[in-house]
Amino acid sequence: MIPLKMAMLPGYRTMNPCPVYERKFGVIYLFFTCVKDGVTEQQQIWWGKNAARLCYVLSRDAGASWSQLTDLTDTVLDSRLSKWATFAVGPGHGVQTQQGRLIVPAYAYIISRKCCLIPPIFFTHPHSFYFYSDDGGDNWKLAEPITECPAVECELAEITITDNYHLLYCNARTQRRHRMEALSLDLDHFEIVRLAQGLPESKDGCQGSVVSFRLSNPETVSSSKSKPGQTGTAVEMSWLLYTHPTGEPCCFYHKRNRTNLGVYINLMPLKPKQWYGPWIIQAGPSGYSDLVYLDGMGIFACLYEYGISKFWEQIAFCMFTIDEVMENIF
Known part of the structure; x- marks a missing residue:
C-alpha cells in the first residue's frame, strides 16, 4: 500500500x-x-x-x-x-x-x-x-x-443494446426503502427515473456498486438451470451486477441494517422488477463496496468493507465467476 x-x-x-x-x-x-x-x-x-x-x-x-x-x-x-x-x-x-x-x-x-x-x-x-x-x-x-428523486452516492454503467445502441444507467443511494435507478437515452438527460423495487435500501442509506457486462462466450454459463430473460445461447444486451448490504429489517419502517453483503443480477435492465438475488458473499457487518468485471474472463472482483462488530473494521477483496453468481441466485 x-x-x-x-x-x-x-x-x-x-x-x-x-x-x-x-x-x-x-x-x-x-x-x-x-x-x-x-x-x-x-x-x-x-x-x-x-x-x-x-x-x-x-x-x-x-x-x-x-x-x-x-x-x-x-x-x-x-x-x-x-x-x-x-x-x-x-x-x-x-x-x-x-x-x-x-x-x-x-x-x-x-x-x-x-x-x-x-x-x-x-x-x-x-x-x-x-x-x-x-x-x-x-x-x-x-x-x-437527476431532480426527480432525491439521491446521493451513485455509480453508473453503460448498457449495450446492440453494438451501435447504448444507454447510460445510474444506481443511487436514497433515504427511501429502495434504491433509485435512472436510464439515459442520449447520455445527456435521464428520461426514466424510478425506484428499483428489487433492490432494498439500508437504514439511512448505503453506497452500492454496479457494473454492466456482456458475456464474450455465453456458453460458459452453466446451462443446468433456467435463467429468466435468457434465450438461446447469445447474449446481446448488457446484464447488470450489483452489490449492497442486504441486512434484515431492523425497525418499524422495515429499514435494513448494514449486514450481509449481497450480489444481485439483472438480465433485462430496461424492464422494471427484473433484479434477482441476493447471493450473500460476506455474512455479518458489511458496508461500502466496489465492483469490476474482468472482460472476456467471466470473472468479477469486489472490494468491500466488513468487520466482526462494526462494518468499517476491515477492507476485503474477493473474486467470483458468473457461473457462481448464476448457481447461487437461480
Missing part, C-alpha cells in the same frame, strides 16, 4: 476516491474531494456553505507513479457553488463509454431556497449527477442533476 501524498491540499482532508480509466492512452484519473479540515458534511448542508473542492491526480503507468494534484473547482464549478451546500464524487468507480466519454459519478446538496432566519437545511435536497470529459480528460464538464 502506497500513500499518495500528492493527493491532498494543505488544510483539507482527502475523501471519496473515484478512479476512471481512459483506455486509449492508458491513463488512470483518480478523482476525490478535498474538504476543509474541521468542517463536516452536515455543517455544510445546515449552513448552505460549501467547503469541498474537486480534485484529481493521474497515472500513465498503471499506478506506479502519479502526477501532482489538479484542482478543477474554479473552472468546472464556479457558477454552481453559490447554489450548492456541498458535493462529492463517488466513492466507487467511474466509467468510459464506448464512444469515449469519461464519466465520474457525483452528488450535490442543492439549495432550492434560502431563509435569512433559518439555516437552509430545510430547503436543501441531494441529487445525483456526474462529471464528464469528451476529450480524453483534458476538459471536464458536469451533467444536469
Whole structure:
C-alpha cells in the first residue's frame, strides 16, 4: 500500500476516491474531494456553505507513479457553488463509454431556497449527477442533476443494446426503502427515473456498486438451470451486477441494517422488477463496496468493507465467476 501524498491540499482532508480509466492512452484519473479540515458534511448542508473542492491526480503507468494534484473547482464549478451546500464524487468507480466519454459519478446538496432566519437545511435536497470529459480528460464538464428523486452516492454503467445502441444507467443511494435507478437515452438527460423495487435500501442509506457486462462466450454459463430473460445461447444486451448490504429489517419502517453483503443480477435492465438475488458473499457487518468485471474472463472482483462488530473494521477483496453468481441466485 502506497500513500499518495500528492493527493491532498494543505488544510483539507482527502475523501471519496473515484478512479476512471481512459483506455486509449492508458491513463488512470483518480478523482476525490478535498474538504476543509474541521468542517463536516452536515455543517455544510445546515449552513448552505460549501467547503469541498474537486480534485484529481493521474497515472500513465498503471499506478506506479502519479502526477501532482489538479484542482478543477474554479473552472468546472464556479457558477454552481453559490447554489450548492456541498458535493462529492463517488466513492466507487467511474466509467468510459464506448464512444469515449469519461464519466465520474457525483452528488450535490442543492439549495432550492434560502431563509435569512433559518439555516437552509430545510430547503436543501441531494441529487445525483456526474462529471464528464469528451476529450480524453483534458476538459471536464458536469451533467444536469437527476431532480426527480432525491439521491446521493451513485455509480453508473453503460448498457449495450446492440453494438451501435447504448444507454447510460445510474444506481443511487436514497433515504427511501429502495434504491433509485435512472436510464439515459442520449447520455445527456435521464428520461426514466424510478425506484428499483428489487433492490432494498439500508437504514439511512448505503453506497452500492454496479457494473454492466456482456458475456464474450455465453456458453460458459452453466446451462443446468433456467435463467429468466435468457434465450438461446447469445447474449446481446448488457446484464447488470450489483452489490449492497442486504441486512434484515431492523425497525418499524422495515429499514435494513448494514449486514450481509449481497450480489444481485439483472438480465433485462430496461424492464422494471427484473433484479434477482441476493447471493450473500460476506455474512455479518458489511458496508461500502466496489465492483469490476474482468472482460472476456467471466470473472468479477469486489472490494468491500466488513468487520466482526462494526462494518468499517476491515477492507476485503474477493473474486467470483458468473457461473457462481448464476448457481447461487437461480
